[in-house]
């Protein structure tokens with residue numbers, strides 16, 4: 158075992174992690190640990206843009222941006238956080254420009270801006286051009302720019318290191334912290350893929366920036382590596398997860414594949430049509446039509462298919478029509494995504510509409526933080542020295558549905574904040590003692606997995622999990638589908654305990670790491686489904702067919718899910734039957750599983766200036 162000490166340790170080298178590293182390494186010794194080589198992080202796959210009310214091409218201001226974000230999130234957004242994000246957006250874009258990011262330009266040389274869903278002028282009057290972009294490779298440019306600047310600033314990277322445990326000085330997973338005592342971060346435990354060796358990183362501050370968890374679904378825009386590691390590690394250490402039932406399904410995945418065609422296509426004028434050639438979004442969102450927020454467009458598409466108006470031989474998708482756009486315009490603004498349509502579906506977007514269907518895209522929920530990016534251990538206390546930013550976190554700027562281009566913004570604004578606050582905090586404290594048993598749990602898990610001679614195959618369990626989530630916890634959900642999903646996940650959890658890997662070696666054992674990642678996926682899927690079962694209303698990305706209305710009286714609350722060990726008396730209260738769930742007990746519901754229980758709690762939504770209204774576009 159090797160031990161390292163850094164003032165600040167950042168887990169994740171995507172946009173959030175590297176933006177944090179640029180801030181923190183200017184002030185304090187900083188290490189970035191990443192399971193991927195940094196420029197392979199998913200931020201690099203982002204296409205359409207990053208928004209900020211620059212008002213470069215149309216009248217705009219950050220207050221309208223705040224309002225759109227709050228309304229887009231169906232009022233579950235913490236409004237103080239949305240204000241910070243919309244206000245600091247302008248500086249975030251300028252920072253990137255100064256670092257050398259090649260944004261597309263207006264004829265007079267300013268950063269160009271394009272339309273994106275849910276971004277409007279004057280509180281919903283009409284779509285506004287707010288998204289800054291670099292063709293349809295905005296994320297790629299952001300990631301490369303941040304990485305180059307990190308290299309220039311001599312940030313220390315530990316690449317292909319997998320963080321497998323988070324160390325804190327109280328065992329929160331036991332649920333009990335003595336009155337008046339703080340919980341402090343100690344560091345992380347990581348596994349070096351090249352050697353199979355365990356490393357302990359001591360840190361005064363740790364920033365979790367591990368990205369999303371789209372791989373709980375089969376049809377997804379997310380990369381293979383988006384397995385929600387940071388969220389699952391936090392959950393296992395007793396840190397709650399917030400609003401996990403809210404998952405975004407992006408309307409325009411390539412049908413049958415899930416590969417993303419950016420909303421930028423619609424921003425540049427593409428239109429959705431059903432099998433009859435009808436522009437159906439006119440019926441669902443008469444004002445902004447195809448540029449309505451994603452939850453609404455995805456649901457409308459699924460509804461068209463359900464009601465028999467889909468396209469194709471099985472009528473199971475709709476069409477994204479770009480044929481009225483000039484080929485030169487398509488080539489200049491949407492080169493990559495039109496190439497995806499040619500490569501993966503054999504469709505020529507100049508002349509043929511592209512088959513599309515919703516694809517699992519973005520986790521609105523995650524590790525709860527405040528606007529300083531400090532991680533919360535319950536609805537009021539923070540964990541000292543622990544921060545989270547980016548898709549792994551839930552500062553709640555996206556509420557129950559994220560607007561397009563708000564995530565590249567989120568990672569820059571809150572990544573920067575995390576770096577700044579983590580470095581400042583590190584200057585005020587010393588290193589904490591690493592507990593003697595720091596690596597025991599990790600070593601034990603790895604050894605068990607490696608030594609089991611035969612058992613379940615990782616790929617089988619993962620496929621069944623993903624198919625279950627696609628079938629039962631996608632755009633439309635019901636009590637019945639979610640109950641089925643939970644039973645299936647429980648069954649898969651059992652089979653996972655007997656999983657075995659074929660590669661028994663130490664060097665570059667990706668087989669072993671995929672098995673560990675599957676464990677994370679199972680834990681998170683369970684939390685998503687339990688949250689979705691308890692929330693008997695429809696809001697943003699979470700649509701319950703059996704409860705189609707939003708219910709502010711009972712559910713204008715963030716969901717918090719805590720994992721806790723069983724107590725003796727828990728044996729008498731097994732899984733609460735589905736029909737005993739009511740709006741009144743939704744947030745104090747306890748679900749007991751073999752070996753542990755999930756306890757649900759709530760956290761109030763911060764409302765500053767926008768009272769909840771009905772959401773119409």
Ligand SMILES: Cc1cc2nc3c(=O)[nH]c(=O)nc-3n(C[C@H](O)[C@H](O)[C@H](O)COP(=O)(O)OP(=O)(O)OC[C@H]3O[C@@H](n4cnc5c(N)ncnc54)[C@H](O)[C@@H]3O)c2cc1C
Pocket residue numbers: 168169170171172173174190191192193194195198199200201202203204205206207295296318319320321366367368369378379380386387417419518519546547548549561562563564565566568
């Ligand atoms: C195809 C696609 C297109 C998108 N387009 C847009 C867009 O146009 N605009 C927009 O705003 N948003 C877009 N998004 C969303 C946005 O790109 C992401 O939400 C955002 O980039 C996430 O950044 P991040 O830094 O949080 O995580 P990531 O970029 O995913 O980085 C995660 C990092 O964590 C590391 N990591 C994970 N687990 C571990 C572990 N156990 N140990 C060590 N390291 C670990 C990884 O190596 C990686 O470096 C898009 C997403 C996708 C999938």
